[in-house]
Amino acid sequence: MAPGRLSGDLQRGDIVVFDGRGSFVDDALPTPLQKIGSWVGLGPRDVYYVKRVIAVGGDSLECCDAEGRLLLNGKPLNEDYAPTPASAVEFSIEVPEGTMWVMGDNRNDSADSRSLLGRPGGGFIPTDRIIGPVIGHGSSID
Template sequence: MDSPEPTPSSRVRRRWPLWVLAFLALVTLTRGLLVETFSVPSGSMQPTLSAGDRIVVWKPAADEVRRGDVIVFDGTGTFGPRRGASEPGGLAAVVRSVGDAFGFRSGQSDYVKRVIGVGGDRVRMDERGRVFVNGLALSEPYADTRAAGPAFDIQVPPGRLWVMGDHRGDSDDSRGHLGDPGGGTVRVDDVVGTVVGRYWPLNELGGVSSAAPREDPGADR
């Protein structure tokens, strides 16, 4: 007796595992070469980004970082603990890798900040939280400058970046590491990429544009 001809719905049910595997393979390949997804761990970038937001990072832009870019970088050895012998293996590593691909990144050394100064820039902040780059006071509509912390004045070394969170009163950034190696600056080589979009929550779905710091014509020097 001949077997019944498979219906379209039964063919779909049999093929969906292959589609899922193909999708996962595509995500993994694309993630490794062009994009990477992250979960924002804190409110240090508010109001631009909030804790729990899922963001997309464009990796080819890592070599062309500009002032105003929102970036993800590896703070290992600069801001955070060094990854090493405690890394999970076996099944735990596989689970973490899949989670990373969908934005549930578990690493403790990845940071999301805004680039304020690049190599050669002089960056300073006065006691009122106003930021100056190369003598020009900045207008920063993206930032919450309340409780910005103590004043500072630094020259950014070549090949490094000065980064700050948009929530100046609640951000572990370059200001808090002035006494560390590099004077709080981050190596350009440690940049993972530029944040280009947010895909969660859905009501905030869209791009995350860079906002180049602009001179504030009303500020005194």
């Protein structure tokens, strides 16, 4: 898989829906039967999150430069949807292969990968937890 690409055609800047169990939620990952049950309304359903993919496996990400922008692989990100600074939480991370770093667009009021720094998993979301992309949002990270 090419750098910056997730499974399928997902890439940095895409907005994705993912199952937060094992990362955002401490619950164990569902069994295949529990997963099917959740599709038809049986069992817990409030484990899905919608966030923007900021970095993928192999990327480095840092907050923030002198202008308040995130630095992806040492280069500033142009995120016209994000506040300035792009994060009130300073961090410097390397994204492990098979994971992604996600952030909400409403950065000042978003539980996202930054909220999980220092916890098991370190804020990295396994890419196999992606349910799918949000269609029609119209922006990606250059």
